Amino acid sequence: MSRTDYFHDPGAPNANSIKVAVSALVQDDDGRILLIRRTDNGKHSIPGGGLEAGETVTQAVVREVHEETGVDVAVTGLIGVFSDPDHVIAYDDGEVRQEFSICFHAQPVGGSPRPSDESTEVEWVAPDRLHDRDIHPSIWLRIRKGLEDAPRPYFT
Numbered sequence: 001m002s003r004t005d006y007f008h009d010p011g012a013p014n015a016n017s018i019k020v021a022v023s024a025l026v027q028d029d030d031g032r033i034l035l036i037r038r039t040d041n042g043k044h045s046i047p048g049g050g051l052e053a054g055e056t057v058t059q060a061v062v063r064e065v066h067e068e069t070g071v072d073v074a075v076t077g078l079i080g081v082f083s084d085p086d087h088v089i090a091y092d093d094g095e096v097r098q099e100f101s102i103c104f105h106a107q108p109v110g111g112s113p114r115p116s117d118e119s120t121e122v123e124w125v126a127p128d129r130l131h132d133r134d135i136h137p138s139i140w141l142r143i144r145k146g147l148e149d150a151p152r153p154y155f156t
Contacts, residue, residue: 002040003040003089003090004089004090005088005089006087006089006090007086008086008087012086012090013096015096015097016094019051019097020050020057020102021048021049021051021099021102022048022049022051022060022064022102023047023048023061023064023101023102023103024064024075024103024104024105024106025142025146026046026069026071026073026106026107027105031126031127032125032126033125033127034046034047034108034122035122035130035133036069036115036119037120037121039117039118039119042120042134043134043135044133044135045139046139046142046143047069047119048101048103049067049118050064061073061075061104062074062075065106066111067116069111069113069114069119069122070114071113072110073109074109075106076104076106078102078103078104078153079146079154080103080145080154080155081103081156082099083099083101084099084138087099087138099138103142103145127147
């Protein structure tokens with residue numbers, strides 16, 4: 001299913017749903033960031049996805065990162081809660097979802113990077129090379145907040 005992200009766009013459709021999502025800024029020992037290239041919009045992103053019934057948000061992060069990248073992770077901290085009502089995601093089935101993502105820090109503990117049904121590419125990218133990638137502004141915000149040495153989590 002394809003998607004279109006609208007970020008502070010006055011022409012965006014109105015949201016008709018909200019779903020809890022999780023994402024992770026995964027960094028290796030060299031500080032590189034785990035990125036995927038999404039199959040639904042072709043943009044680069046940190047891994048993440050929807051919370052499923054019966055799991056905690058940290059279990060969802062571990063599952064989603066593994067499903068999308070093949071990398072096993074341990075959650076190490078909270079970056080923040082991203083719930084900007086001016087970021088909506090329109091799907092081709094008519095759903096228009098308001099952003100609601102809880103973003104975590106995570107470190108790799110096993111597995112091997114590989115693409116999936118949700119990712120056409122998986123790569124480790126040095127932070128100073130991120131500008132070479134097509135990354136949506138909402139994901140840039142999560143990355144920036146994750147790289148800051150903030151004393152408290154970010155939230156909207």
